Amino acid sequence: xxxxxxxxxxxxxxxxxxxxxxxxxxxxxxxxxxxxxxxxxxxxxxxxxxxxxxxxxxxxxxxxxxxxxxxxxxxxxxxxxxxxxxxxxxxxxxxxxxxxxxxxxxxxxxxxxxxxxxxxxxxxxxxxxxxxxxxxxx
Amino acid sequence: xxxxxxxxxxxxxxxxxxxxxxxxxxxxxxxxxxxxxxxxxxxxxxxxxxxxxxxxxxxxxxxxxxxxxxxxxxxxxxxxxxxxxxxxxxxxxxxxxxxxxxxxxxxxxxxxxxxxxxxxxxxxxxxxxxxxxxxxxxxxxxxxxxxxxxxxxxxxxxxxxxxxxxxxxxxxxxxxxxxxxxxxxxxxxxxx
Numbered sequence: 001x002x003x004x005x006x007x008x009x010x011x012x013x014x015x016x017x018x019x020x021x022x023x024x025x026x027x028x029x030x031x032x033x034x035x036x037x038x039x040x041x042x043x044x045x046x047x048x049x050x051x052x053x054x055x056x057x058x059x060x061x062x063x064x065x066x067x068x069x070x071x072x073x074x075x076x077x078x079x080x081x082x083x084x085x086x087x088x089x090x091x092x093x094x095x096x097x098x099x100x101x102x103x104x105x106x107x108x109x110x111x112x113x114x115x116x117x118x119x120x121x122x123x124x125x126x127x128x129x130x131x132x133x134x135x136x137x138x
Numbered sequence: 139x140x141x142x143x144x145x146x147x148x149x150x151x152x153x154x155x156x157x158x159x160x161x162x163x164x165x166x167x168x169x170x171x172x173x174x175x176x177x178x179x180x181x182x183x184x185x186x187x188x189x190x191x192x193x194x195x196x197x198x199x200x201x202x203x204x205x206x207x208x209x210x211x212x213x214x215x216x217x218x219x220x221x222x223x224x225x226x227x228x229x230x231x232x233x234x235x236x237x238x239x240x241x242x243x244x245x246x247x248x249x250x251x252x253x254x255x256x257x258x259x260x261x262x263x264x265x266x267x268x269x270x271x272x273x274x275x276x277x278x279x280x281x282x283x284x285x286x287x288x289x290x291x292x293x294x295x296x297x298x299x300x301x302x303x304x305x306x307x308x309x310x311x312x313x314x315x316x317x318x319x320x321x322x323x324x325x326x327x328x329x330x
Contacts, residue, residue: 011319015290015297015312042268042326043291049269050292054175057184 005032014039162202166195169212172293173219179288180223182277190226194219209302216293216303220285227281268326275325279318286311287318 005013005025012018013026013036026033124132173194178187197218198205205214257265276284285304289295297315301308 007320007323008316010323011316014319015315017297039323039326042265042272045265046269046272047292047294049273050179050288051175054171054178057178057187058171058174060184 004029005035010036010039014043162195162199165198165211169215170195172212173215176216176219176288176293177223179276179292180285181226186226186230190219190222193222197222209299213295213299213302216289216295216299217305220289220303220305223285224281271325272322275322276318279321282306283314283318283321286314287322290315 005022009018009022009025010032012022018026026036122129170191174187174191177190177194178184181187181190194215198215201218205211209217276287279287282304286300286306289300289303290297295303297308297311300306300311300315304311306314
């Protein structure tokens, strides 16, 4: 009599394609026969459980009205809201950041213009201003 | 013994004839539960399973002219479903933020089916454990092994049908199935 069945040989029995030696061994050896039977029974229960579960899920899908429906739609709307918010922030940032730079540039321009204006508006050069004061006092 | 919908209903509605006769709606009614079940078990996501099932029948309808009856309608639909599920799994890899929207698992349904039969509470608890262990093992299998395992042990397809549905050679299907069974048995080791 051959030694107990290997994992491969048990798989052969389960898939329904055992060799003659293997199927004879399963019939003769109570231990291996029990192993195969127990594995087969567990797989049968698994099949039944998956089928029952699938039917339950299908019924649940049919029972939920589309308006109330899914956590997914909630999640999707939540994601959409976040996406909108992020887009709005990006748009505002794209306007505000250059504008701040622009403000700084504009203020430095104004200072420069003031300086130019004051230089241009002088009647005499800066070095002669003390003399002009004396002339005015007289 | 529970017969599959194919063997029960095929004499009444011959799928290939139904397609040719334009009775596509009858086909959808006949095979929808099976396609949905396979998609649900493969993806563990109710929404995705619904989408895949819809897409499967849409594609079947669009390609109905090309169905030549080389395999059964069930195998053909499963072939489409296998491809859609594979595409879905690949696209889902990039959606790392997404979570499966599934609340219940087959383990929860196991108690109901087992309770229908007169078993001792201990035997029932043991079978519950076994179903849970098989499910956990199946969830952890690589994609091809899981597909082959589910087609064989949930959909009751034979190796040749699985080979057609998955586009693998029969020997490759057998190898994947043996590996899957080894992994499942390893997980069951503590209970069997």
